Amino acid sequence: MIPVSLSSGVEPGARTGTSADGLPVVVWRGQDGTVHAWADRCPHRGMRLSFGFVRENALTCIYHGWAFGPADGGDGRCLSVPAHPGMTPPAKATVPALPTVEALGMIWVGTTPGDTVLPQDAVGREPVHPVRSVTVPVPAAALRAAFEAAPPPGTEIAETSCDGVLTFKGPADLVIAAIQGRSDGTSSAHVVTVNPGVPGRKALCAWAALVRDHLAAAVLP
Amino acid sequence: MILYDNDLDADAYPVRLLLSVLALPCDRVVIDSSPLALRGHGPRGPVLEDDGTRAVGAAAVLRHLAAQYAPNWLPPSGDSLLPALTSPRFAPRQARLLALFTAEGPPLGLVEEAAHRLQDLDDHLTLGEFDGCPWFAGERPTITDLAAFGPAALSNDYGVEHDAFPALRRWIRRVRALPGFVPMPGVPQYC
Secondary structure, eight states: OEEEEEGGGSOTTOEEEEEETTEEEEEEEOTTSOEEEEESSOTTTOOOGGGSEEETTEEEOTTTOOEEEEETTEEEEEEEOTTSTTOOOOTTOBOOBOOEEEETTEEEEOSSTTOOOOOGGGSSOOSOEEEEEEEESSOHHHHHHHHHHSOOTTOEEOTTOBTTEEEEEOSSOEEEEEEEEOSTTOEEEEEEESOOOHHHHHHHHHHHHHHHHHHHHHTOO | OEEEEOTTOGGGHHHHHHHHHTTOOOEEEEOOOOHHHHTTSSOOSOEEEETTEEEESHHHHHHHHHHHHOGGGSOOTTOOHHHHHTOTTOHHHHHHHHHHHOSSOOOHHHHHHHHHHHHHHHHHHHHHHHTTOOBTTBSSOOHHHHHHHHHHHTGGGGTOOSTTOHHHHHHHHHHHTSTTOOOOTTSOSOO
């Protein structure tokens, strides 16, 4: 699975577009607190659902107002079509729903129906506290290398880091940066820490932004 | 009180927002404030006439209205963001106008510069949230938030989306939830 946002990045009633290894995804959270990640394409006319809006526990397309949400047949079902208020929407009017899990203070998405396994380093670290996300115009491998080369002050990279999850350990802190491959050679890192202190998290914010800005500066023409 | 502006003019949008949020009665005179009409002459942006005072440009109008009618909407002294946000040279503004009014659109470098300015706003809000400051100038909304809203919310017009700016997204939802919030063309009514 791929991390697409910090949990705090999509609050109840909010939605955003993103991409997971090239797949356009809309991530949204209903008022009941449940997060959903779907293919970012309305099955009616192909409009991006991330331009739509959340009402209660449904995501509504901005184009013709078709509302989609969880139903008896599964997630992503069309719940209503404003132009035909008496019609029961057909089952084929369904947005492909992706496996979605919240763990490590992040939202994780599987890019295929069977992709439901979290990276091992993402399991069992909680509670964690959000720092921030950064997005850079370089592929995931380059972002990972940049973070590995510049651990947060007072920490070093732990040997247990697997592909998508970097763990930095220090005497007083444990910092995790989970890498998201996006599309068109861009990527994001979602950073959390086990340390709730505000000064420490602000310092980590500055660290992540510095890594980001160095990467962005390096790709200038 | 008379406001000279145009619904399509994003430069005047923060003034319309403030008038609506404060529920101030104001006559409006529609002027052609497009960059094509104003090229090289005429005052840019909104003009407000209020009881013998004439304020020209969004920053001056916002400051006048807040000082006269809602001092709690003035940012703390020393706030340096408002002049940059309302400058004609603010990259998000320039990129949007070139996208809307020219066939070739904004040069790539200008779009990147505009995205960088939005990143600056996101960074500012990201750090502020840690200190319990959900607004640009602290714990309460000010005219700086209204001046920033248009450039942030209208970035889709030149192809920059908000997926990389989580704190900006949260703040946009806060502004939209202000009692009296009004949209403008390009800012969806529903969100």
